Amino acid sequence: MAESDRELWDYAPLERVGPLRFGMSVEEAAGAMLECGFTSDTVSELGKFGPFKQLRARFRAVDAPFYRADVVAYYVGAMGLTCIAVDALTGPQVMLDGIRLVGRPPSELSDELTAHLDNTGRNVEITPGGDIGSQDLGIMPRGQRAGDLLLTRLVFGRPNDWANTMSDCIPADEMNGHY
Numbered sequence: 001m002a003e004s005d006r007e008l009w010d011y012a013p014l015e016r017v018g019p020l021r022f023g024m025s026v027e028e029a030a031g032a033m034l035e036c037g038f039t040s041d042t043v044s045e046l047g048k049f050g051p052f053k054q055l056r057a058r059f060r061a062v063d064a065p066f067y068r069a070d071v072v073a074y075y076v077g078a079m080g081l082t083c084i085a086v087d088a089l090t091g092p093q094v095m096l097d098g099i100r101l102v103g104r105p106p107s108e109l110s111d112e113l114t115a116h117l118d119n120t121g122r123n124v125e126i127t128p129g130g131d132i133g134s135q136d137l138g139i140m141p142r143g144q145r146a147g148d149l150l151l152t153r154l155v156f157g158r159p160n161d162w163a164n165t166m167s168d169c170i171p172a173d174e175m176n177g178h179y
Contacts, residue, residue: 003103007036007092011101013137014158017084018092020073022158024081026057029073033059041066046171052077054171064090074171082158085174088144088151096137101154106131109141109152128167135159140166142174 009018016022019032026043033040038059046054054076058069070091074083086094088103095101099112110132117124117134127133131152133140144153155166155174163169 003093006103009092009094011094011096011139011156013096013139017086017094017156020071020081020084022081023079026055026075026080029057029075029081033071037062038071046074046173052079056171056173061090072174074174079160082163083169083171083174084156085142086154086156088153089146091153094154094156096139101139101141102152104152106141106143106150106152113139113141133166135166138166140170 011017019036020029039062040057040059043055043057046056057073059071060068070087072085076082086102093102113132114124122136125133127140131141138157140155142153142155143150155170157166157169159165159169
């Protein structure tokens with residue numbers, strides 16, 4: 001999707017990604033997304049995270065093909081929305097302090113994010129996939145193939161009592177490759 005055709009969302013670390021606030025229920029998130037022109041056909045149960053049921057909702061633009069997932073929201077029990085993934089190819093562009101986070105070559109994002117983390121006194125962290133991420137900001141870039149290119153698919157989370165780190169709060173299917 002052309003950059004000019006993407007929705008533009010802002011990110012408030014550990015609070016919200018665009019209209020999605022961490023802690024929202026499935027119904028609240030579906031309503032907020034519908035107001036922004038996104039729909040979801042089903043909510044899937046992924047299994048259990050300890051004693052909690054884990055759910056996934058895939059959102060796509062209302063006029064997009066049914067198989068597309070522009071944004072994927074993950075929920076854990078009564079804690080509600082705990083993790084949000086934004087597709088590198090078709091998802092909204094998410095901005096953090098002037099940095100475009102989605103659909104970029106990983107090396108470009110790593111350079112900008114490293115400078116931002118240094119300038120704001122935060123730790124520069126290496127994700128399990130070898131990218132630059134941040135526990136403090138609740139972001140974990142993941143690679144997503146776009147033909148012969150690799151672009152950034154951003155996964156946002158809020159570690160808390162049930163997950164101590166970003167890696168702990170991200171569902172296993174987000175750790176797999178995306179095409």
